[in-house]
Amino acid sequence: MGITERRQSEIENLKKKIIDAASEILSKDGFEKLSIRKIADKIEYSPGIIYHYFKDKNELLYCVVEENYDALIKALSKIPVDNEHPEKTIINGMKTYIEFMLKNPESFKAIMMNNIESIESKVNMLEKNISKKRTSMKNLTELIEIGIKKGFFKTDDAELTAQIIWTSTYGLLSRLILEKNVTKEQKEKLINHNFEVLINGILTRK
Amino acid sequence: MGITERRQSEIENLKKKIIDAASEILSKDGFEKLSIRKIADKIEYSPGIIYHYFKDKNELLYCVVEENYDALIKALSKIPVDNEHPEKTIINGMKTYIEFMLKNPESFKAIMMNNIESIESKVNMLEKNISKKRTSMKNLTELIEIGIKKGFFKTDDAELTAQIIWTSTYGLLSRLILEKNVTKEQKEKLINHNFEVLINGILTRK
Amino acid sequence: MGITERRQSEIENLKKKIIDAASEILSKDGFEKLSIRKIADKIEYSPGIIYHYFKDKNELLYCVVEENYDALIKALSKIPVDNEHPEKTIINGMKTYIEFMLKNPESFKAIMMNNIESIESKVNMLEKNISKKRTSMKNLTELIEIGIKKGFFKTDDAELTAQIIWTSTYGLLSRLILEKNVTKEQKEKLINHNFEVLINGILTRK
Amino acid sequence: MGITERRQSEIENLKKKIIDAASEILSKDGFEKLSIRKIADKIEYSPGIIYHYFKDKNELLYCVVEENYDALIKALSKIPVDNEHPEKTIINGMKTYIEFMLKNPESFKAIMMNNIESIESKVNMLEKNISKKRTSMKNLTELIEIGIKKGFFKTDDAELTAQIIWTSTYGLLSRLILEKNVTKEQKEKLINHNFEVLINGILTRK
DNA sequence: GATGAATGAGCCTTCATTCAT
DNA sequence: AATGAATGAAGGCTCATTCAT
Numbered sequence: 001m002g003i004t005e006r007r008q009s010e011i012e013n014l015k016k017k018i019i020d021a022a023s024e025i026l027s028k029d030g031f032e033k034l035s036i037r038k039i040a041d042k043i044e045y046s047p048g049i050i051y052h053y054f055k056d057k058n059e060l061l062y063c064v065v066e067e068n069y070d071a072l073i074k075a076l077s078k079i080p081v082d083n084e085h086p087e088k089t090i091i092n093g094m095k096t097y098i099e100f101m102l103k104n105p106e107s108f109k110a111i112m113m114n115n116i117e118s119i120e121s122k123v124n125m126l127e128k129n130i131s132k133k134r135t136s137m138k139n140l141t142e143l144i145e146i147g148i149k150k151g152f153f154k155t156d157d158a159e160l161t162a163q164i165i166w167t168s169t170y171g172l173l174s175r176l177i178l179e180k181n182v183t184k185e186q187k188e189k190l191i192n193h194n195f196e197v198l199i200n201g202i203l204t205r206k
Numbered sequence: 207m208g209i210t211e212r213r214q215s216e217i218e219n220l221k222k223k224i225i226d227a228a229s230e231i232l233s234k235d236g237f238e239k240l241s242i243r244k245i246a247d248k249i250e251y252s253p254g255i256i257y258h259y260f261k262d263k264n265e266l267l268y269c270v271v272e273e274n275y276d277a278l279i280k281a282l283s284k285i286p287v288d289n290e291h292p293e294k295t296i297i298n299g300m301k302t303y304i305e306f307m308l309k310n311p312e313s314f315k316a317i318m319m320n321n322i323e324s325i326e327s328k329v330n331m332l333e334k335n336i337s338k339k340r341t342s343m344k345n346l347t348e349l350i351e352i353g354i355k356k357g358f359f360k361t362d363d364a365e366l367t368a369q370i371i372w373t374s375t376y377g378l379l380s381r382l383i384l385e386k387n388v389t390k391e392q393k394e395k396l397i398n399h400n401f402e403v404l405i406n407g408i409l410t411r412k
Numbered sequence: 413m414g415i416t417e418r419r420q421s422e423i424e425n426l427k428k429k430i431i432d433a434a435s436e437i438l439s440k441d442g443f444e445k446l447s448i449r450k451i452a453d454k455i456e457y458s459p460g461i462i463y464h465y466f467k468d469k470n471e472l473l474y475c476v477v478e479e480n481y482d483a484l485i486k487a488l489s490k491i492p493v494d495n496e497h498p499e500k501t502i503i504n505g506m507k508t509y510i511e512f513m514l515k516n517p518e519s520f521k522a523i524m525m526n527n528i529e530s531i532e533s534k535v536n537m538l539e540k541n542i543s544k545k546r547t548s549m550k551n552l553t554e555l556i557e558i559g560i561k562k563g564f565f566k567t568d569d570a571e572l573t574a575q576i577i578w579t580s581t582y583g584l585l586s587r588l589i590l591e592k593n594v595t596k597e598q599k600e601k602l603i604n605h606n607f608e609v610l611i612n613g614i615l616t617r618k
Numbered sequence: 619m620g621i622t623e624r625r626q627s628e629i630e631n632l633k634k635k636i637i638d639a640a641s642e643i644l645s646k647d648g649f650e651k652l653s654i655r656k657i658a659d660k661i662e663y664s665p666g667i668i669y670h671y672f673k674d675k676n677e678l679l680y681c682v683v684e685e686n687y688d689a690l691i692k693a694l695s696k697i698p699v700d701n702e703h704p705e706k707t708i709i710n711g712m713k714t715y716i717e718f719m720l721k722n723p724e725s726f727k728a729i730m731m732n733n734i735e736s737i738e739s740k741v742n743m744l745e746k747n748i749s750k751k752r753t754s755m756k757n758l759t760e761l762i763e764i765g766i767k768k769g770f771f772k773t774d775d776a777e778l779t780a781q782i783i784w785t786s787t788y789g790l791l792s793r794l795i796l797e798k799n800v801t802k803e804q805k806e807k808l809i810n811h812n813f814e815v816l817i818n819g820i821l822t823r824k
Numbered sequence: 825g826a827t828g829a830a831t832g833a834g835c836c837t838t839c840a841t842t843c844a845t
Numbered sequence: 846a847a848t849g850a851a852t853g854a855a856g857g858c859t860c861a862t863t864c865a866t
Contacts, residue, residue, distance in 0.1 A: 014850085036836060046852050048838080057836065113319045115384055126381050126388045126396060160399050164378070167400070171377020172370070175332055178321055182332045190332060193366045194373070201407030220825095242861060252827045254863080263861065426829080448857060458831050460859080469857065525731045527796055538793050538800045538808060572811050576790070579812070583789020584782070587744055590733055594744045602744060605778045606785070613819030632846095654840060664848045666842080675840065 015053045017043050022064045023107070031110035058118035065111050065119045072100050076136065086147040087203075090140065091195045094169050098176075098191060105177040113174065125166055131159045140165065144202070154204040165198055221259045221269075223249050228270045229313070236312045237320075267316075268324035274313045275328050281306050282342055292353040293409075296346065297401045300375045304382075304397060311383040319380065331372055337365045346371065350408070360410045371404055427465045429455050434476045435519070443522035470530035477523050477531045484512050488548065498559040499615075502552065503607045506581050510588075510603060517589040525586065537578055543571045552577065556614070566616045577610055633671045633681075635661050640682045641725070648724045649732075679728075683737045686725045693718050694754055704765040705821075708758065709813045712787045716794075716809060723795040731792065743784055749777045758783065762820070772822045783816055 021042040025034050036057060040047040054060040075096055082089050101108040112123060125134065131141040140162040147153035155161040172194050176187060227248040231240050242263060246253040260266040285299045307314040317329065331340065337347040346368040353359035361367045378400050382393060433454040437446050448469060452459040466472040487508055494501050513520040524535060537546065543553040552574040559565035567573040584606050588599060639660040643652050654675060658665040672678040697711045719726040729741065743752065749759040758780040765771035773779045790812050794805060 035834075037834080047836085048853080049851055051837070052850065113380070113384070115386075120386070124385045124387060126385045126392065128389070128392050157395075157399070160395060161403065163396060164374075164400050164403050167378040167381050167396070168370075168374035168404075169377065171375065171380060172373040174319075174377060174380060175373050178319075179326070179330045179332045181326075181330060183334070186332065186334050189363075189366060190369060190373070193363070194370050197367065197370050197404060197407035198374075199407075201403035201405075205411060241859080243859090252829095253861085254828070255826055257862075258825065447855075449855075459857085460832080461830055463858070464829065525792070525796075527798075532798070536797045536799060538797045538804065540801070540804050569807075569811070572807060573815065575808060576786075576812050576815050579790040579793050579808070580782075580786035580816075581789065583787065583792065584785040586731075586789060586792060587785050590731075591738070591742045591744045593738075593742060595746070598744065598746050601775075601778060602781060602785070605775070606782050609779065609782050609816060609819035610786075611819075613815035613817075617823060653838080655838085665840085666849070667847055669841075670846070 014043070014045070014049070018050055018053055018060065019063050019067055022060060023068065026064065026110045027104060027106040030106055031114055031116075034110070058116075061116060062118040062122075065116075065122055068104070068107055068111065069122055072097065073135065075100055076139075081143075083146055084150075086143040086150070087152065087199045090143050090165065091199065093140070093143075094165070094195065095191065098169065098173050101173055102176065108173070108177055112170070126163060129159070131162065137162055137166070147202075152204060153202045155202050161202055168194065168198055220249075220251070220255070224256055224259060224266065225269050225273055228266060229274060232270060232312050232316055233310055234312075237316045264322075265324075268322055271313075271317045271322055271325045272328065274310070274317055275325065278303070278306055279342060282345075287345075287349070289352055290356075292349040292356070293358065293405050296349050296371065297405065299346070299349075300371065300401065301397065304375065304379050307379055308382065314379070314383055318376070332369060335365070337368065343368055343372070353408075357410060359408045361408050367408055374404055375400065426455070426457070426461070430462055430465055430472065431475050431479055434472060435480065438476065438522045439516055439518040442518055443526055443528075446522070470528075473528060474530040474534075477528075477534055480516070480519055480523065481534055484509065485547065487512055488551075493555075495558055496562075498555045498562070499564065499611045502555050502577065503611065505552070505555075506577065506607065507603065510581065510585050513585055514588065520585070520589055524582070538575060541571070543574065549574055549578070559614075564616060565614045567614050573614055580606065580610055632661070632663070632667070636668055636671060636678065637681050637685055640678060641686060644682060644724050644728055645722055646724075649728050676734075680734060680737060683725075683729045683734055684740070686722070686729055687737065687740050690715070690718055691754065694757075699757075699761070701764055704761040704768070705770065705817050708761050708783065709817065711758070711761075712783065712813065713809065716787065716791050719791055720794065726791070726795055730788070744781060747777070749780065755780055755784070765820075769822060771820045773820050779820055786816055787812065 018039060021039045022034060025038055025042065029038075036047050036050055039060075040050060050060065054063065076093055079089065079092050079096060111119065124130070125137060131137045137159070141159045144153055144155065144158040144161050148155065148158060153161075172190060176182065176190070182190075224245060227245045228240060231244055231248065235244075242253050242256055245266075246256060256266065260269070281302060282299060285295065285302055288295045317325070328340075330336070331343060337343045343365070347365045350359055350361065350364040350367050354361065354364060359367075378396060382388065382396070388396075430451060433451045434446060437450055437454065441450075448459050448462055451472075452462060462472065466475065488505055491501065491504050491508060513524075523531065534546075536542070537549060543549045549571070553571045556565055556567065556570040556573050556577075560567065560570060565573075584602060588594065588602070594602075636657060639657050640652060643656055643660065647656075654665050654668055657678075658668060668678065672681070693714060694711060697707065697714055700707045729737070740752075742748070743755055749755045755777070759777045762771055762773065762776040762779050762783075766773065766776060771779075790808060794800065794808070800808075
């Protein structure tokens with residue numbers, strides 16, 4: 001094991017190290033401050049090496065988002081599906097999403113509040129038929145369809161409704177991240193009321 | 207009046223000119239492209255002069271955002287209030303807001319999707335009792351209260367509901383601005399469905 | 413006059429200094445070695461300053477070529493026109509050109525033996541009607557036309573002939589610059605024979 | 619034969635493969651785009667391996683140029699000699715040369731417009747008595763001597779004339795390759811006129 | 825007030841080359 | 846023989862900011 005000090009076990013894993021360093025800079029300093037040089041400094045390698053592992057900054061960015069995104073998907077996938085109460089599953093999932101993002105606000109800002117070409121394909125949600133492309137939208141749409149079949153929900157277009165649930169929650173989340181003067185109590189009230197209104201908005205009228 | 211031709215009346219108004227130039231660049235080329243040099247070029251002064259009127263780029267930015275925001279408030283204040291159909295007034299107002307912003311997407315991004323301290327006081331919407339501070343929230347809250355009194359709406363906390371209507375719409379708007387692959391038709395469907403769900407979500411059940 | 417040492421008289425003339433520095437690097441090290449940084453080093457200023465005077469490297473290059481080219485044009489313009497012996501004027505001019513370039517071989521290589529977009533407009537000679545664009549070609553073409561009128565030369569297309577005289581001489585010059593093993597005597601013989609053949613090639617047959 | 623599939627017979631021939639890959643990149647993408655990495659990618663070996671076969675990039679370059687040059691010589695050697703019409707043979711040969719090079723403009727630039735030491739001995743044409751060294755010049759000189767003997771041509775020094783024919787054609791070819799705005803028609807006119815002037819320039823006067 | 829020259833730090837990227845394995 | 850990770854130097858360029866005038 002007597003190799004240069006700095007690279008002991010991680011020698012085979014520089015790619016991961018680069019992504020993590022980028023992720024950290026993103027979280028700490030935000031998107032604009034994320035530079036190849038800064039990453040190189042952080043991992044104590046030369047800038048050139050990054051191009052050994054990634055075609056360009058965009059590809060690196062894509063991988064960073066992918067990793068973060070995968071973690072989210074993982075968290076979401078752990079939520080049990082309750083077919084008898086699809087609305088509960090929806091709220092559960094979206095709340096998990098909110099909590100996940102509130103823990104990494106800078107990443108959210110970097111990823112979700114910017115027009116980064118290379119990650120559009122991971123992040124865009126509004127086009128028609130998106131539920132055929134994006135897993136998370138597929139799941140959400142399916143839950144709504146279940147609710148429709150059971151007679152709980154009333155909506156012409158499950159996907160469209162899924163998109164509105166998503167954009168609404170995205171909006172609340174964005175503001176929760178951007179605004180600093182919101183008490184914990186108020187945060188909770190807002191989150192709960194958000195889902196009250198949304199779910200109420202799609203429930204069948206008696 | 208014997209000064210250089212180009213600066214006759216506007217000599218005392220250079221500050222305004224700088225802000226407007228910046229605003230225009232912002233709208234046309236986007237936030238990232240807004241540079242001190244570009245502004246100086248546009249107003250046909252030297253870059254240095256900008257530092258006579260603004261401490262630094264940030265301060266200038268604050269002023270730009272402030273101005274844009276004022277224009278929005280003005281637009282919103284012109285919407286007539288229909289007490290018999292508060293939900294129509296709400297939808298009307300929020301749609302005006304959406305349209306206004308879709309016309310100036312770069313301004314929206316600059317204003318709403320950044321943490322510019324000096325304008326927080328103008329832009330933040332989530333704190334409790336915000337309806338006492340911010341006119342636009344006050345109006346929205348009042349409309350909801352009218353609806354409650356008339357027996358149309360059912361909600362415990364008019365302000366909280368106003369906040370959710372706002373954040374939801376903000377979320378949709380954000381995504382509409384950030385995503386490029388959305389057809390005009392789809393945009394309209396999303397906007398309409400957004401208000402369908404929201405209003406439905408607060409209507410009294412029969 | 414008590415300003416910083418390094419910039420005494422030349423303060424108003426940095427643009428010229430940049431061009432000259434570039435010219436020198438071009439002559440000494442060749443085109444590939446000409447970099448913005450190297451120029452900045454040479455003039456002891458920061459690289460950024462170059463963009464104060466030139467839009468980009470291409471524009472700088474264009475100016476460098478222009479200056480060199482102007483010097484050549486100046487040299488050529490001093491050649492007296494002998495209407496009775498246009499062939500002598502032609503030979504005279506082309507020999508001046510050869511001598512001029514042999515004194516600055518690296519500039520010739522840099523300018524004439526590369527595809528530099530920004531200077532194409534100064535350097536290209538083969539298109540039809542070039543004699544309406546480029547002074548040097550205009551002059552050469554006119555001399556040939558004079559010879560035709562006087563009955564000395566025989567050619568259908570004066571411009572085409574001018575182009576061949578030019579490309580031929582350009583070819584000889586290129587090789588004289590690229591090849592190192594050519595004695596002075598041989599050089600002279602080649603130059604003289606070049607014009608012998610060319611002029612002979614366009615003279616009227618008795 | 620139990621080696622990796624992809625390198626069966628060519629294992630001893632990697633040097634050739636490298637040269638060919640480089641040659642192809644040269645033709646397709648140009649001299650400036652020819653990089654060690656690109657070659658390595660093309661042959662599906664690692665960059666390091668190239669340094670097993672070549673001291674450095676320059677040495678590799680030499681070899682590439684050498685190979686290309688050999689191909690040209692081969693093409694030229696196939697031209698039939700017509701002793702009754704030496705001028706036709708000359709024109710024929712030189713046109714073959716032009717066509718060959720117009721098909722591989724990047725190779726021409728690499729070979730003829732650079733000072734690559736190691737190939738000087740193959741490429742230089744201007745020294746006295748070159749016709750004793752270089753086959754192509756020997757052939758050209760002999761054709762001129764035939765013309766002299768037959769009374770067609772008039773020149774004191776056949777080799778010198780050969781050199782001028784060569785440099786003239788080289789000049790035209792260089793410009794044809796460097797200039798982009800030349801129509802096909804104009805190209806042909808230039809080529810034809812070039813030989814008209816040159817041949818006319820050495821024909822015996824009646 | 826206003827200029828405009830100048831800086832220094834930063835940006836992404838490419839490359840020939842080396843070297844331990 | 847061959848790899849592939851890694852470097853260091855260099856490339857063009859942009860920008861907010863300062864400062865003598």
